Amino acid sequence: MTSLTDPPKESFRLGMLIYDTRYRSLTIQVVALIGFMIFAAWLINNTLYNLAEQGKNVAFGFLSDPAGYDINQRLLDYNSQSTHWRAAFIGLLNTLLVAFLGCVTATIIGVFVGVLRLSNNWLIARLMTVYVEMFRNVPVLLWIVFTMAIMIETLPAPRDFRGESPDASMVLFDSVAFTNRGVYIPEALFSNGLGDLAVLPDRESAACQPGEDGAVSDACGVFQISLDLLLIVVVLGGSLFVSGLIRKRADRIQNDTGERPTTWYLRLGVVLVPTIAVLAVLGFHLGYPELKGFNFQGGTYLRNSLIALWLALSLYTAAFIAEIVRAGILAISSGQTEAAAALGLRSNRIMSLVILPQALRVIIPPLISNYLNLTKNSSLAIAVGYMDITGTLGGITMNQTGRELECVLLLMLVYLTISLSISAVMNWYNDRVKLVER
């Protein structure tokens, strides 16, 4: 009987770094890392040398200088004396705004069109096919420019609303004005408003000194939150929570007794009554746009650059989403539909209760990448003069300061952060949906 002994320990030889599979991977990685580092060092070295040649340096101090230009759509306080930082931040908010609006509308349109493409109505199905192919096969930049041109050329100018017998008039009981500068809609106003809360105010600064009416100026603090809005959100959130509790109780009763108590009026009341009460206390009323001077005044002003970009991005992305939705629905075997029909469900309930929830798992991953695409495509805002971050930081700031390297780096960093956050959130959601899978 032979006894097993350990094989003799091989001493390490240099050649093993290459020929021994145990070490080879290490060698390859080290070589790759060194190669990468040399390459990066080469790039940085070139850059520094070239910049020194041009008499430039890499510094971000210029971002604290006054920007000097105005931005039309600003979600926070901004004027031409604000810093480039502030301008970039305003631009970032505009990017996020159009990306968010675009994703929501694109999803709604996309799901509709995707379902309608499978409709048994020949005309509707064909029409949707034409829509999808038209938008998918023409560059989005062209669509954005096109939409903008259509808005400018076909809608009436504000001056057409003027005079004894104007060429154009406001719609919906004189509350909404469609003009080629944008759309003016009524805004929410509060006659007993609580004012604004300045976030991170610098008490020493001039902007934060109370004026004659006791209020501080808009420029105080990093930004300001409307207390009215905050209150409404809190109340609404609380009501919805209570409504959720009622639903859970109804579920429990149904599980225990098999009979579901009717709760809809209760839930509706719980949501509506406190909200309406708060609105009444705050003195809620609508402010209507009015033609004064050159433009409409009052109301909320949705600029045509925002609308054109929003519309074009939504329609373009929706064409892709429609295809994803269609593929997702077709991926669910027809047995599911038949089984659901055998259970006696009606066709719209089959769609919403059986098909779509299953299709969702197929749909979500490509949907995420389409949201990402939409967000990235929003950088084409520059073509219609929508002041997103590419328009402020990567546009006017870069032009006026001549700091291309810094601006482009910051710009890339911002987009990368947005993209990675969207993927992270959506992947997290995707994982949750996956857990339901058998």
Place this chain on the structure above:
Amino acid sequence: MVDIHFVRKSMIEEQEPPAATTGVAGWIRENLFSSPLNAVLSILSIGFIVYVLSALLPWAISPTWAATSLGECREILAGHEGACWGVIRERWLQLLFGFYPKELYWRVVLDFALLIVAVAPVLFTGLPRKMLYFSAIYPFLMPWLLWGGSVWNPIAAALGFVLGYFAHKLAKPALGGLAAVILAFVVPIIWWMVLSGPVVDALGSVLPLAMETVQSRNFGGFMLSITIGVVAIAISLPIGILLALGRQSNLFIVRSLSVGFIEFIRGVPLITLLFVASTLLNIFMPPGTDFDIILRVIIMVTLFASAYMAEVVRGGLAALPKGQYEAADALGLDFWMSQRLIIMPQALKISIPGIVSTFIGVFKDTTLVSIIGLLDPIGLSTSIRADQAWNGVVWELYGFIALMFFIFCFSMSRYSMFLERKLQTGHR
């Protein structure tokens, strides 16, 4: 009791189906008015189509083909609404070829015609395999036809690959596998960097076979879009394959570098990469390097396309059954051999639809170069509108450009769908 049974002895004549379920009426009823909701939808759609066509057709059918300026168009139309097609008649060649010399248009046309020939054997399996040889030559032929210059340039470039191949082949028995691989990389690089320049000059002086050189600044219009798209996709394919393999690799550093690159490129919009091309790329290069703007754009678009290509190839790799990998291992093939002989041929075949749609995407995205001042179709439309004669023309130009893009992209996407259907039956 007489039991009477009634038995039919002969079948009754087949009757025509009710009129409402056959022919046009039946079709309409079934497809358009099967339910009240469908009826409403159908009527709405018909109304919509009629509305759009009634607005579009009278505008599009407009006798302004011969006009030489917008003012002339307005005279011809005499106050009616209508398109001004004169601008297309005068500028369509410019929109297609940019500022490429007129007498050399044939080179561009030939180039893209040959492109179809070169790609055909890859796309359509029914064609003779020998055509693949032409596909291999084409990447060297294409730049020569477009940019012109000495015929020795593309030959020298191709020679580098041949040298690399022979270096590998000759060195393998003599020096062993690793040295052969290193040589296969080093020899061509030395050839391209050091030797090829003087050799081309020498050959050029002995046998000056050259075509007229065309500066890439003269590229414009659709020709520019197609050039950027085709070159970027062609170069990004090998890079994408390497990146996809890197991403799948179990070597931590290689994987992180690949993932980092792919996610970085996919995370930023193309326009920022184009800003890099227009303002920064020359700063990153050693002093004195002067790539012209089109080359810089091609470099950045290639990097952009590589990241997307890597994801497409990764999808193809993931779609292969695990058994294929295990079978390759069982045959004792090393990594590169199994990739080359077993994995890649199958994975790439599955990826072709993805590659085609990546190409469509990149081709559409080339319109962004107008933002950095290149004269692609959209950029050219701005220049044309700056001409006194055509100042104010909008829809005709955009419509023409959109139509051209639609024709290109739609036909490619149809092909890709056809391929998808074909592959589905073969590979499930």
Place this chain on the structure above:
Amino acid sequence: MNKTVFVGVVALAGMSASVAAAGLVDEVKTRGKLNCGVATGVPGFAAPDANGEWQGFDVAVCRAVAAAVLDDPTAVEFVPTTGKTRFTALASGEIDMLARNTTWTFSRDVDLKFDFVGVNYYDGQGFLVRKDLGVSSAKELDGATICIQTGTTTELNLADFFRINNMSYEPVPIETNAEGQQQYLAGACDSYTTDASGLAATRATFEDAAEHVILPEIISKEPLGPLVRHGDNEWADVVRWTLNALIAAEELGVTSANVAELAAAPGNNPEINRLLGTEGTLGEMLGLPADWAVKAISVAGNYGEIFEKNIGETTPIGLARGLNAQWTSGGLLYAPPFR
């Protein structure tokens, strides 16, 4: 090893940089082409025609320089640049000179390290409005929507103007002149602001040009001129004096019609003789042939002729000379003496 690579690269870099610094004049001569940055399309100033030939007032400056240095007005590669790309194109050496209605400002000259070699057009920012708007002064534009081309000094001027006068406005940023014109005509903005020359050029193309006025206020000084990189004074001199030669030629009455005749033999005006190289060695001092100015002027004539042909009152753009008349006729054009 890493370090040696660095040293090598730096050494190589230094070498090629010093080669480049040997002089752009020689470099352009050996290249045989002048790379000139122009706008992608501004009516009258720079736009390609149907044959792809660039035409315009700025383009003429490029051609004159090419003629002076290379004896061939067509030996120019026109590089279209946008407001965003123009400065990097020049700084990176992609173009030798930039002739793209660029305003001479302190920070561009000093901070961005460029040399403005002169002014070929004195401009100022104005406002274009419809007559029926009933506005007669820019100070009445409180609350107006104003279209403005981005990437230029105009947006800063506009912000300053409205801030100083304590008025509010709604800026509509646009990328190109064509787009601005479209928005303005459709009434999407009440006023369009850019350099007055551009406004006049744009207005000239309107169907109902008489319905539009340019307001009297000119809110900024916009001296537009060609520029080159800092540091190569010989090249800057060539461009500067080619421009001056065009201006001086008009003052001295040298035109495309008589330049050949005047250059054939020395005449009795010594300054003309020195300009045209029949006397003295001005060309040699620049490192160019003696008849450099003759070639520059023969391309499209003197400054006045170029002006008239591209943007003057006989063209659709119809700009009056105004500030851009010779100093002898009350304008600001004042070429230093050729001696």
